[in-house]
Amino acid sequence: MAGAGARSGRSAAGPLAVALGAVASAGVLLFVDPSEPGSWLPRCPFHALTGLNCPGCGGTRMAHALLHGDLAAAFGFNALLLVVGLPLLAWLWVRWLRAARRGERTPQVPRAVVVPALVVAVGWTVVRNLAGW
Numbered sequence: 747m748a749g750a751g752a753r754s755g756r757s758a759a760g761p762l763a764v765a766l767g768a769v770a771s772a773g774v775l776l777f778v779d780p781s782e783p784g785s786w787l788p789r790c791p792f793h794a795l796t797g798l799n800c801p802g803c804g805g806t807r808m809a810h811a812l813l814h815g816d817l818a819a820a821f822g823f824n825a826l827l828l829v830v831g832l833p834l835l836a837w838l839w840v841r842w843l844r845a846a847r848r849g850e851r852t853p854q855v856p857r858a859v860v861v862p863a864l865v866v867a868v869g870w871t872v873v874r875n876l877a878g879w
Contacts, residue, residue, distance in 0.1 A: 760852075761843040775813050780806045798875050801867040802827060826870045834863065 780787045792800040804823035811819035812828070820828050841853050 757849055758843060758846040761839060761846050764839065772809070772813055775806070775810045778810075780810055799871065801871050802831075803874075805831075826866070830863075830866065834859070 774787075778785060778787060787806060790800060790803050792798065793803055802824070805827050808820045808823035808828055811817075811823060824831075838855060845851065845853050
C-alpha cells in the first residue's frame with residue numbers, strides 16, 4: 747500500500763512541474779509589463795512573420811493584466827483565451843494531475859473537446875484579423 751502512494755507521488759511530477767512553471771511565469775509577469783516598449787519578453791512569432799494575430803496573440807498581456815486585477819484590459823487583450831482557454835487548460839491540467847496521482851495513463855483530450863476548440867480557434871483568428879476589429 748505504501749509503495750502505491752509513493753509511486754503516485756512520483757507520477758504527479760509532470761503536472762506539478764507544469765504548475766511550478768506557470769507560477770514562475772506569473773511571478774515574472776507581476777514585475778514585467780509585456781506592453782512596455784523594449785520589454786524583454788518575446789513577441790509572438792506568428793505575428794512577427796505574418797502581421798496577423800494568432801489565437802494566442804495578446805495572451806501574455808492578458809495574463810499580466812489579469813495578475814494586476816484589470817479584468818477589462820485582460821478581456822480586451824484576448825477575450826477567447828480568458829473566457830475559454832484558461833478554464834479549458836485548468837480542466838485539462840486537473841484531469842492530468844488526477845490521473846497521475848492515481849498512477850493512470852495521461853488521459854487523452856476527448857474529440858468532443860478538440861474539434862470544437864479548433865473550430866473556435868480558427869474562427870477567432872479570422873474574426874480578430876478582419877479590418878476594423
